[in-house]
Amino acid sequence: MKKSSIVIAGGGSTFTPGIILMLLENLDRYPLRSIKFYDNDAERQKVIAEACEIIVKEKDPSIEFLQTTDPETAFTDVDIVMAHIRVGKYKMRELDEKIPLKYGVVGQETCGPGGIAYGMRSIQGVLELVDYMEKYSPNAWLLNYSNPAAIVAEATRRLRPNSKLINICDMPISIENNFVEILGFKKHSDIITRYYGLNHFGWWTDIRDQDGNDLMPKLREYVSKNGYLVQTDLEEKKQHSDESWNATYKKAADVQALDPDTLPNTYLKYYFFPDYVVEHTDPNYTRANQVIDTREKEVFSACREIVEKQTAEGTYMEVDEHASYIVDLAVGLTFNTYERMLLIVENNGIISNFDPTAMVEVPCLVSSNGPEPLAIGTIPTMQKGLMEQQVAVEKLVVDAWEEKSYQKLWQAMALSRTVPSVSVAKQILDDLYEVNKEYWPELV
Numbered sequence: 001m002k003k004s005s006i007v008i009a010g011g012g013s014t015f016t017p018g019i020i021l022m023l024l025e026n027l028d029r030y031p032l033r034s035i036k037f038y039d040n041d042a043e044r045q046k047v048i049a050e051a052c053e054i055i056v057k058e059k060d061p062s063i064e065f066l067q068t069t070d071p072e073t074a075f076t077d078v079d080i081v082m083a084h085i086r087v088g089k090y091k092m093r094e095l096d097e098k099i100p101l102k103y104g105v106v107g108q109e110t111c112g113p114g115g116i117a118y119g120m121r122s123i124q125g126v127l128e129l130v131d132y133m134e135k136y137s138p139n140a141w142l143l144n145y146s147n148p149a150a151i152v153a154e155a156t157r158r159l160r161p162n163s164k165l166i167n168i169c170d171m172p173i174s175i176e177n178n179f180v181e182i183l184g185f186k187k188h189s190d191i192i193t194r195y196y197g198l199n200h201f202g203w204w205t206d207i208r209d210q211d212g213n214d215l216m217p218k219l220r221e222y223v224s225k226n227g228y229l230v231q232t233d234l235e236e237k238k239q240h241s242d243e244s245w246n247a248t249y250k251k252a253a254d255v256q257a258l259d260p261d262t263l264p265n266t267y268l269k270y271y272f273f274p275d276y277v278v279e280h281t282d283p284n285y286t287r288a289n290q291v292i293d294t295r296e297k298e299v300f301s302a303c304r305e306i307v308e309k310q311t312a313e314g315t316y317m318e319v320d321e322h323a324s325y326i327v328d329l330a331v332g333l334t335f336n337t338y339e340r341m342l343l344i345v346e347n348n349g350i351i352s353n354f355d356p357t358a359m360v361e362v363p364c365l366v367s368s369n370g371p372e373p374l375a376i377g378t379i380p381t382m383q384k385g386l387m388e389q390q391v392a393v394e395k396l397v398v399d400a401w402e403e404k405s406y407q408k409l410w411q412a413m414a415l416s417r418t419v420p421s422v423s424v425a426k427q428i429l430d431d432l433y434e435v436n437k438e439y440w441p442e443l444v
């Protein structure tokens, strides 16, 4: 079996150790010869990398391990780039969330003005990774889950049209794991789903077991009462199960009510209930603060402990079980498995009554040729209308970035369903521009 060489871009991410543990659990189906970490913040990456090196060596000393901030070292001789960078880090996420809230508007990592501001920062960072990969390992694939995935996907579609890059999100997979639990099945592959939409903006239309039985009626009934909340032991399933995520999962009951024939992505909450979301958010202590005080603290202190003891034994580290979708994708590309996965791809007729140039999230078969999307056909008026408005926001952000256009960025902000008026859009934009000078192109 071929042994792969990977680089994790954003080595200092809070999600890196969970992914490393998950990769090490899957070596039988995805053998590795080399793991490299790349980040532009050496100090942050060092803490995570030194611990991960110990974890890797304890599991399989034959795997080469290296951490670097040098692109040539990082991107030379790799088969797969796994990218999860956060340009501006939590300091900027906090501002993305708090500035809109000052004006009574949703403050969220990927939705509304915060997501737009983050998009304006991420485009350059992700394009750089694509270029490094193409320069030093032109046959490699880049699996990107750096956010906001929708905007990054539109930017790479336009600006790097021939690159071997796939954008992916863990939200639908995570929700599908709850479907499995609600329905009393054991594993993700026990169900087969149909889903379409934009990233963080989509709907399930069909869910069946392996025998073809329709499971939608049972799920719809459950979701109308409980949303996607399940009774899992919190210790067992950590991501998407803290208080804040539980509230989002529960709210899916109300989100579903608008179109009970389908099951919605949890992120639609921000577009359908912006007033409710703002009312239930502390403008002085947002999700960024929660993450800094919990996940970031826990991950960094566990890593420091491993380095201090020079062993991972006895230190509790979470395996990111649900991140195994990354391995599924890498395996599909490497071993031509035709695994069925939800990926973000150019529409190009998949949804027949929707912009062919939109980046949509739909089921695809994954082979060494990349993703081969399955047809969706026509979608209903409500979803079409919502998606057209949202995709226009995403496209305007990329226009603004390319043309350095203040006007286009204002239009993007004004068009977001989360923003009540053109004047509020302008105030939020001006505040966000002020704090993002270091990261955005200079606007004219």
Ligand code: NAD
Pocket: 009, 010, 011, 012, 013, 014, 015, 016, 038, 039, 040, 041, 044, 045, 084, 085, 086, 087, 088, 089, 090, 125, 126, 144, 145, 146, 147, 148, 149, 168, 169, 170, 171
């Ligand atoms: P984090 O801040 O802990 O980690 C991000 C790392 O990226 C940091 O170490 C930072 O120094 C590094 N970085 C920033 N800009 C860089 C650049 N230009 N080049 C190289 N490295 C750079 O963030 P996190 O909370 O662990 O999240 C990481 C990313 O993964 C975010 O973009 C987040 O939104 C995304 N994410 C996506 C999904 C999905 O569904 N697609 C799921 C989870 C997380």
Ligand code: G6P
Pocket: 109, 110, 147, 169, 170, 171, 287, 291
């Ligand atoms: C889900 C989404 C990601 C997002 C993450 C935020 O996994 O799919 O795109 O980055 O949630 O989670 P956090 O715990 O950082 O708020």
Ligand code: MN
Pocket: 149, 168, 169, 170, 171, 200
């Ligand atoms: Mn996502």
